[in-house]
Amino acid sequence: MPTAAETTFPADHSWRKLGPIALVVGAVLVGAAFGVDGSEHHGDFYFSYLVGWMYVVTLALGAMFFTLVQHAGRAGWSVVVRRTAENMMATLPVLALFFIPIFLGRHELYHHWMDAKIVASDAILQGKEAYLNEGFWTGRAVFYLVMWGFLGMYFRGRSVKQDTMTDPAAIEEFSRGTERRSFVSIAVFALTITFAGIDWIMTLDPHWYSTMWGVYLFAGAFMSALAFLGLIHILMQKAGLVGRIINDEHYHDLGKLTFAFTVFWTYIAFSQYFLIWYANIPEETSWYAHRMGNSWENVGLLLMIGHFIVPFFFLMPRTIKRIRWTLALGCAWMLVMHYVDMQYMIMPVHAHHGVHLGATDFLTWFGLFSVFFGVFILNAGRAALVPLKDPRLKESVNFVNI
Amino acid sequence: MSSATITTAKPFGALAEFGNPAELYHACEKVRDEGFSVWDAHTPFPVHGLEDAMGAPRSKVPWISLVFALFGGTIPAFALQSWVAVEGSRQVISGKPMLSWQAFIPVTFEVSVLLGAVGALLGMLMINRLPQLYHSLFRSERFERFSDDKFFISIESRDPKFDAEGTVAFLQSLGSSHVELVED
Numbered sequence: 001m002p003t004a005a006e007t008t009f010p011a012d013h014s015w016r017k018l019g020p021i022a023l024v025v026g027a028v029l030v031g032a033a034f035g036v037d038g039s040e041h042h043g044d045f046y047f048s049y050l051v052g053w054m055y056v057v058t059l060a061l062g063a064m065f066f067t068l069v070q071h072a073g074r075a076g077w078s079v080v081v082r083r084t085a086e087n088m089m090a091t092l093p094v095l096a097l098f099f100i101p102i103f104l105g106r107h108e109l110y111h112h113w114m115d116a117k118i119v120a121s122d123a124i125l126q127g128k129e130a131y132l133n134e135g136f137w138t139g140r141a142v143f144y145l146v147m148w149g150f151l152g153m154y155f156r157g158r159s160v161k162q163d164t165m166t167d168p169a170a171i172e173e174f175s176r177g178t179e180r181r182s183f184v185s186i187a188v189f190a191l192t193i194t195f196a197g198i199d200w201i202m203t204l205d206p207h208w209y210s211t212m213w214g215v216y217l218f219a220g221a222f223m224s225a226l227a228f229l230g231l232i233h234i235l236m237q238k239a240g241l242v243g244r245i246i247n248d249e250h251y252h253d254l255g256k257l258t259f260a261f262t263v264f265w266t267y268i269a270f271s272q273y274f275l276i277w278y279a280n281i282p283e284e285t286s287w288y289a290h291r292m293g294n295s296w297e298n299v300g301l302l303l304m305i306g307h308f309i310v311p312f313f314f315l316m317p318r319t320i321k322r323i324r325w326t327l328a329l330g331c332a333w334m335l336v337m338h339y340v341d342m343q344y345m346i347m348p349v350h351a352h353h354g355v356h357l358g359a360t361d362f363l364t365w366f367g368l369f370s371v372f373f374g375v376f377i378l379n380a381g382r383a384a385l386v387p388l389k390d391p392r393l394k395e396s397v398n399f400v401n402i
Numbered sequence: 403m404s405s406a407t408i409t410t411a412k413p414f415g416a417l418a419e420f421g422n423p424a425e426l427y428h429a430c431e432k433v434r435d436e437g438f439s440v441w442d443a444h445t446p447f448p449v450h451g452l453e454d455a456m457g458a459p460r461s462k463v464p465w466i467s468l469v470f471a472l473f474g475g476t477i478p479a480f481a482l483q484s485w486v487a488v489e490g491s492r493q494v495i496s497g498k499p500m501l502s503w504q505a506f507i508p509v510t511f512e513v514s515v516l517l518g519a520v521g522a523l524l525g526m527l528m529i530n531r532l533p534q535l536y537h538s539l540f541r542s543e544r545f546e547r548f549s550d551d552k553f554f555i556s557i558e559s560r561d562p563k564f565d566a567e568g569t570v571a572f573l574q575s576l577g578s579s580h581v582e583l584v585e586d
Contacts (some may be wrong), residue, residue: 270507277504318460351468400450 001394002080005282006243007384015239023374030101033360037176044360045349046105051342052364054201055104055224056372057095058217058338061148061193063088065218067155068189071182074175076255079396080245081229081387084236086156087379088225093149094375098368099141102200106134113206124207129346133315140199142402151185156379161386171389193218204349208287210273217345219268223261226339230254231331234324242385246320255321258334259311265341266308291344295354299344307337340364347397414538414586415441415558416569417545418578423449426553429576430455433555438574440561442540444548459517463525470521475514480506542584 030049036167049322070078070085107114113132119125125132165171194214202213210216230251238241238302273358276284291300311334320326347355387393421425421458423445428442434457443449443456483506492500508556527533539556548554555578557569566583 274504274507278496402448402450 002243002245002386004157006245007386009241009381009385009389014239014241015241015377018376019158019374019381021374022087022370022377026367026370026374029363029370030098033081033363033367034101037360037365041108042105042286043108044358045348045364046101046108046221047347048358048360049101049105049360049368050109050200051346052368053095053098054346055342057092057226058221058342058380059090059228059372059395060092060095060152061189062221062223062321063229064092064152064155065186065189065222066225066229068151068186069157071179072186073286074179074392076392076395077250077399078393079390079393080242081233081250081254082390083384083386084229084232084380085225086159086218087376088150090379091372091375092145092152095372096145096149097149097370099145102177102298103138103141106137110206111139128206132203137199137203140195142198144199145193147188148400155182155185159387159390162390167387167393172266175391190214190218193221201345204346205287205290207283210272210276210284210287212275214270216265216272218266219261219265220338220341223258223265224335226254226258226261227331227334227338229337231257231328234328236385244250245386245397249328249401250391251324252318252397252401255315255330257333259315259321262308262311262315262334266297266312269303269307280360288321290348294342294348294352296348299340301313303337303340303344304352307341311337313374327339378381408496411564412586413559413583415564415584416566416573417539417542417582418555418573418576419544419580420549420553420555420577421579423553425577426555427455429454429489429555429573429578432576433505433557434565436562438557438561440564441555443555444554446547446549446551448551449553461530462524465523465529467518468527471514473522475517476510479510481511483509500521504535535562538584538586542582544580544582545584547573559586 012224033048034042034045039045050290066078066085067082067089069075070082102109112118113125113128114134119129155178158174158181162174162178164169165174182227197214197217201217203210233242233251233254237246273288276288290296311330314320314333315330320330343357343361418429420429426443426445427449430452433441434455443452445452478538480503484503486508487502488500494500495502498505544552545554555573555576557564557573559566563569569579570583
């Protein structure tokens with residue numbers, strides 16, 4: 001069993017300072033992004049901000065799915081890495097507050113359907129008005145954010161509470177309780193991420209629709225969370241945290257899952273493209289039409305190569321996933337590719353004259369990621385680094401790949 | 403007629419029986435460290451980590467599978483579809499360009515998966531030298547329990563380090579409950 005030195009975040013550890021610093025620096029960078037943005041109605045800022053915010057929210061949501069699925073499957077191998085996923089998902093209440101700029105910029109982001117004048121002259125939008133109206137949109141956003149914040153805090157809270165329990169029978173029963181609660185939560189997660197993807201990204205182009213959109217967003221979210229889990233544990237161990245509890249075997253599995261979900265993302269991305277390409281209906285093809293010209297076609301190509309072909313061959317060999325620096329390289333690469341994916345989903349609506357990576361893009365991305373990271377570190381500092389009393393902790397520590 | 407009465411000049415190998423996985427595991431480590439190369443372990447169920455205790459190299463099956471998938475699946479499937487569309491058939495289908503690569507992806511993918519699986523199966527059979535209608539170890543009656551409740555190590559006489567008396571004594575020293583020489 002792990003020793004106390006391996007499971008605690010030392011009070012004098014240098015990373016503890018990193019938490020509050022990252023949080024403040026992040027907030028300042030986001031403010032700076034708003035300051036340096038000189039575009040009309042701050043359009044550049046709001047779109048960049050949406051990209052950055054969706055990036056960190058999908059990281060947290062992917063971690064939430066990871067945690068829920070490990071509970072639902074009563075998984076043994078993942079117990080030692082689960083607390084980190086819980087610390088990631090418990091950033092959601094703070095990230096929910098960072099939705100406020102999107103709410104304030106809603107008329108800039110979603111003016112294609114929020115502008116009454118446009119709707120008045122558009123029969124399709126009038127037909128969609130029962131769903132696509134400002135009041136309902138706001139209500140749904142509040143609902144998603146409250147649900148996510150609640151689920152993130154609740155499941156981390158249960159896990160931390162278990163750390164203090166002593167009676168083995170009660171601990172076992174407590175785990176059963178967490179499992180029972182995870183099933184319905186997965187359903188809630190699936191519905192909320194699907195509709196949030198529709199509300200915040202798909203409606204940027206309100207005529208367009210794709211039934212694969214929710215899964216597409218989920219695939220990227222889960223993939224990025226797995227890549228982050230792999231990378232952050234490597235960095236934590238470099239910094240002397242978690243000792244040797246997490247070993248090659250756990251990294252191998254995280255690498256396998258990251259690999260699997262880059263392929264899953266590709267499968268979904270291609271399926272969405274393929275059906276729209278085949279049917280060739282104007283309403284559906286418009287989305288790709290916007291992305292096949294004005295230099296966005298290069299971003300699509302970059303995703304094909306960088307989000308699939310390169311990681312497919314790079315992450316395939318067993319050895320790559322069991323050596324720290326090669327796995328770290330693969331994970332970091334995928335985290336960058338996830339940003340490219342977010343740009344590709346959101347930005348062509350705004351930057352329809354071509355790819356435009358400006359200061360606002362970098363400042364909002366680094367800023368929001370810094371906020372996410374700061375809250376993540378603060379969460380990590382408030383409890384043990386692994387679920388101490390989980391009945392399957394021993395199994396996880398001794399886990400070996402076949 | 404009992405097999406023990408027959409003596410041959412050169413046996414197939416030595417067979418040692420063990421009562422449980424732990425004994426077998428540690429015996430394998432010692433056989434590995436002794437430097438034997440043509441030997442095997444036989445268990446009724448997979449024993450975790452036994453390939454490490456045996457010092458077995460990584461399987462080559464994934465590479466065979468990859469070669470089958472790429473050169474039997476991906477490339478020929480894509481090439482055939484492209485040839486049929488552009489040269490063989492030359493029909494405009496739903497107004498798309500002749501070389502509509504998008505339409506070829508699902509078939510290319512499926513054929514790659516199929517050939518990858520076929521490669522894995524054939525590679526596994528080839529490396530295990532299967533199917534094999536006869537194996538000398540089945541001359542031993544005790545060996546039948548390898549698929550029931552006993553654990554075995556067999557060291558073949560082809561091994562350069564094999565010598566009948568010495569190897570039997572070595573296997574006995576590992577704590578085997580029964581060691582025998584099996585005829586070829």
